[in-house]
Amino acid sequence: MTRRTTPQAKTDERAFPVRIRLQVPLNGFGLQFDTVHLWLDRIIGRGNYAWHSGGVTAGRDCVVLYFRSTADADGFCSAFPELGLADGTCYPGYSSPALPFGRKAGEDEAVCNLYNVTTTQEAMRQLFRGFAFADRVGNLEPGSIYPDRRAPIIRHDGQALELVRARWGMPSPPSVLKTVRDPGVTNVRNTSSSHWRRWLGPAYRCLVPVTSFAEPLGAGNGNQWFAAADDAPMFFAGIEVRGWQSVRKVKDGETIDDLFAFLTTAPNATVGAIHRKAMPVILTEPKEWETWLSAPFEIAGKLQRPLAEDALRQIEHPI
Template sequence: MCNLYNVTTTQEAMRQMFQGFEFSDKAGNLEPGSIYPDRLAPIIRHDGHALELARARWGMPSPPAVLKTARDPGVTNVRNTSSPHWRRWLGPAHRCLVPVTSFAEPLGAGKGNQWFAATDDMPMFFAGIEVRGWKSVRKVKDGETTDDLFAFLTTAPNARVGAIHPKAMPVILTKPSEWEAWLSAPFDLAGKLQRPLADDGLRLIDQPV
């Protein structure tokens, strides 16, 4: 599964991608670079009236049945959208777009990662879900915290990703029509976006971009 990605898209570039929409920026100053689980990362979500660029912590609440202690490290990737645990967060109010410029899949123990980026440097977003003001124990030393959380959907891999990781790949959206549908359409329509990116939509790279 994808547990490492990179984002270098500027805040201004993201604003330009959503021209025609009311758009606010509440993310502060974003530093480009790699994103790891449980770290803050930029997402684009609804604020009730418009779209907003905000920061959230990577890792949605885990299903209670899988937790062995009070600590919840969070779930970074979501595949089974028919699960009651995830269905409550599939409406437009809980959907988000996660900016990404490259992502990694592990090559195996001690072999590092294979990085993937968009062909022709087209803009990419992961199809994400988010929840705000969630109380949980993410780290024992911090005790209970209240956080905005997110994760993104996965699906069957295309041929390019499948050669490295045969089980799954992130759901990647590259077209404005897909971005709008994911943010606003009923899930019986938006859920159709949970499919692999075309094989020629990604290229292999040695380092994150």
């Protein structure tokens, strides 16, 4: 996957219909270069993609990948979500007829689209030992959770609770979809919206296990991670829907999935120092977990508030 000559780059620019521009990681691709190379050769196939230098955006080197179909490009982005797009429209100095003065500060900022789970299944069972509890996830590996990935949630199953996997991203409001593909909504703030109200009852609420979560530090600057100050167990206040039929990825066509997202709220001082607009709704007490899973929304909805100022700490790496 060596860089091609400039004439070949011009040929590929004219020939390939789909392209994505990526930021080179701060420390380079390293061993991931070989991983990406093998994936492209095996999954996309030689001759069906091209790789070229993409110049520099906001002081960061970039590369451009060319594909023959949107499905191939979507598959690559799903396989390597940690490789950030070089979205120059988010940087100072960008303007267009639609944005003559550029984007407002903070516009399009992601809100917690990455978190980590290392809580064991046995630990979760012990947290809910007073309830009938069914573990249906099989072998749960600890690690980072990205949008559209399957992750553990705790939800109702008749008279019991069950630990299952669901896909991160609730159905999007139809008004925001430009194509048949629905990438999903990872977090929900406006609970007064008619789109979300249908999933606010106890039957659709869930708890999302989390041990640490990330907020972006800005384009090209990585993430700031947060964890409980006392290492106490935490859950995001989630909502879920089962058996939803949609097109999540063009290459997969229509699929039927159990989906989830979690609520956000105004940030406390700890998170607000990094992300001024929002933070996830985090529940740390057994009484809160029970209220979220079972109380009417007039009561449970009061949990959509910032966590106490001293309840979180900043950490360098996920735990």
